Amino acid sequence: MARAVTGIQPSGQVHVGNWLGMIRPALTIAQDWESYFFVADWHALTSHPEPDVLRRATREIAATWLALGLDADRSTLFRQSDVPEVQELAWILGTVIPAGLLERGHAVKAARDGGREVNASTWWYPTLMAADILAYGADVVPVGADQKQHVEMARDMAIKINVRFGDDALVVPEPRVRAEVGVVPGTDGRKMSKSYGNVVPLFDTPKRTRKAIMGIVTDSLGVDEPKDPDRCTVFQLYKLLATDDEVAEMDADLRRGRGYGYGHAKEALALVMERTVAMPRECYTEWLASPARLDEILDAGARRARVAAAATLDRLRERVGLHALRRGSLG
Ligand code: TRP
Numbered sequence: 001m002a003r004a005v006t007g008i009q010p011s012g013q014v015h016v017g018n019w020l021g022m023i024r025p026a027l028t029i030a031q032d033w034e035s036y037f038f039v040a041d042w043h044a045l046t047s048h049p050e051p052d053v054l055r056r057a058t059r060e061i062a063a064t065w066l067a068l069g070l071d072a073d074r075s076t077l078f079r080q081s082d083v084p085e086v087q088e089l090a091w092i093l094g095t096v097i098p099a100g101l102l103e104r105g106h107a108v109k110a111a112r113d114g115g116r117e118v119n120a121s122t123w124w125y126p127t128l129m130a131a132d133i134l135a136y137g138a139d140v141v142p143v144g145a146d147q148k149q150h151v152e153m154a155r156d157m158a159i160k161i162n163v164r165f166g167d168d169a170l171v172v173p174e175p176r177v178r179a180e181v182g183v184v185p186g187t188d189g190r191k192m193s194k195s196y197g198n199v200v201p202l203f204d205t206p207k208r209t210r211k212a213i214m215g216i217v218t219d220s221l222g223v224d225e226p227k228d229p230d231r232c233t234v235f236q237l238y239k240l241l242a243t244d245d246e247v248a249e250m251d252a253d254l255r256r257g258r259g260y261g262y263g264h265a266k267e268a269l270a271l272v273m274e275r276t277v278a279m280p281r282e283c284y285t286e287w288l289a290s291p292a293r294l295d296e297i298l299d300a301g302a303r304r305a306r307v308a309a310a311a312t313l314d315r316l317r318e319r320v321g322l323h324a325l326r327r328g329s330l331g
Contacts, residue, residue: 001033003139004141005038005133012057015199016192017192017193023065035074036308037075042080046121062079062294066297072300082298087131089309094124097156097157102124106149135308135313136309137312143177145183154173158170169315200213209277210274221261223259223261226256227257241273
């Protein structure tokens with residue numbers, strides 16, 4: 001069966017952009033594909049989280065996947081750092097990637113723009129991410145548009161390895177960016193991203209979620225003036241959550257104006273948002289209240305993931321001329 005692999009960094013709160021842009025499409029793919037979903041805790045270390053914060057955030061991401069419908073019997077959910085084979089693969093991949101290419105990576109740029117230091121792990125980030133993808137033999141990688149560059153780097157590394165060591169050394173992956181979702185706008189109209197501080201949280205309290213929605217920036221057209229839905233961030237988000245009929249209605253209301261202002265549109269969005277997340281939020285809270293069960297799922301996932309990664313590494317070690325590792329039993 002074809003494989004899908006993706007990961008989310010446990011840093012900051014999961015937001016509506018993560019869900020619509022990546023998690024939701026990934027869960028759709030998981031219905032037909034063998035899927036490996038992990039919490040990218042190694043990647044999170046590049047920004048120096050407090051250990052307890054990292055541990056908590058790791059559980060939060062796992063709980064988010066489960067609350068949104070991941071079936072842990074069918075898909076493999078695990079912590080990135082539970083599979084040491086991935087680090088080993090990253091080293092081998094590093095030998096085929098020019099250092100200058102890493103320098104132009106998105107993570108380096110983001111750290112620089114945010115005034116954070118670019119430590120060596122930030123710089124190495126795309127190599128580790130490529131190893132995440134290639135270790136499990138992913139055919140497709142569901143990601144948000146911002147991660148496409150990294151998946152393409154993984155693709156390049158796989159091709160280079162295959163040219164040297166044989167076509168079937170690594171599976172060449174493809175990014176899968178959901179075109180119909182496009183960019184999910186944040187409260188300031190730019191792409192929703194924690195680095196812009198413009199997110200609508202996914203599982204925060206109804207009050208804080210509502211507050212984020214009420215804070216969406218609009219132009220200053222009055223209640224009675226006709227408005228252009230295509231230029232309205234509230235409408236763009238509404239479109240991703242509401243039914244077709246509801247969307248058609250807001251579209252007409254905005255265009256008409258006359259007693260329908262942005263405040264009304266925001267109320268409608270807050271309502272649909274609450275309707276959508278109420279059940280999964282409850283589920284999320286329950287998962288977080290049972291950390292032992294959560295850890296059990298992650299541990300079982302790691303065992304399965306290691307078997308897949310070890311198969312790749314055994315093959316690759318042999319191809320590149322390293323000695324075969326006696327791994328003992330991974331079960
Ligand atoms: N870099 C990704 C992010 O920040 C997380 C990630 C790590 C990832 N490894 C991956 C995503 C492998 C897809 C595949 O969102």
